[in-house]
Amino acid sequence: MEQPASLSSPDVLVEAVARGSEPALRRLYALESARLYGIALRIVRRPDIAAEVLQDAFVQIWRNAGSFAPERGAAAAWLTGIVRFRALDALRGQGREIPSGDSALGDVAVEPDVLAKLDADADAAALRRCLGQLEENQRSSVMLAFVDGFSHADIAKRLSAPLGTVKSWVRRGLIALKACLSP
């Protein structure tokens, strides 16, 4: 049985998809596809590949929704995770090179007031506060990896830093973030 009135949040929809409801998957697509396609496109940078990533992701969502442990508010992050992993796989398939000539790549992640663009909700506020406490290079490294799908080597190129230094920025940035974000 479908309950159209209540099928409006990713959490409710993913639960319905887990029970095998194709209409719920269709609603989930209507609700989330633009957001998820944007995430994939930012990482793979090619509309045709991003569309394939989105397709594969929704087929995977259909198959794996049953194994998703529901936690309120977590479905959107779960969907993002699936799309990001698919996109990163596709990028690795291409050799994971930053295309030359596109010097604007990664600009959003490293612009000075980027943290102001995050949403106003509690989770985003905590992340903004904790990212704000990181050393600038650590923050940029974490953000370039998450938002643009940059590898250590990509980040090293973008920030003109040695590879080993970037590896340690990412690692130390994460350790500091974990300490700050944990209750």
Added chain:
Amino acid sequence: MIPRDPQERDAIAGEYVLGTLDEERAGEIRHALARDPELRAAVTFWEKKLHPLSVLADPADPPPGTWTAIAARISPAATRAPSRRSAIARWQWATGGFAAIAAALLLYVVAAPRAPLQPSSSTTVAVLQSSQTRSAGWVALLGPSGLRLSELTRQTPPAMHAYELWSIAPHTTRPVPLGVIPATGEMRVAVLPEGVGAGATLAISIEPPGGSPTGLPTGPIVYTGVLRAS
């Protein structure tokens, strides 16, 4: 090896979510996740906590036809409706391809000298298509003596990996393992788990040589097809 030190585990889980681990290390984590609840919690922590950053990617409308392609890949009903106006050309082609292959296959069953499966009304067929290219790679026949899988064209898994066959019963989402496909590209499954019948989806994933260590696919699903009564 997954580190035992909590701080190291958190850091590596974070790198896994960021995608900065090399492929080998990421594979280790992926495999360990199924049997390591703490590691799973660490990965979920990062997915949830870093998620607000995803708003930095501007939303964009996916190309038209994307939903149709998804619907075609997940729904047995969609594959039986090639006349749907919204069906994209590629899918119509694939559906036509299915019919042609199924017809050719019945001939094969009749002609094959040692074929134990008779083309009776109880024969159920699935053509497994590549998730990437939609080309038909395998055919599965379900009959009184079990399920027989054969490659239609030569199928070779990536180096140091094997193909594993899965079944997903209708109205469920959990894949049940049917076994690692031998390098010959031919497999028979005599004793079938519940739910393998018309309407079930068969899927082939890429796994470590001995098959998935977790009982669920750990690598990408590369072929899928739905069993249908022929």
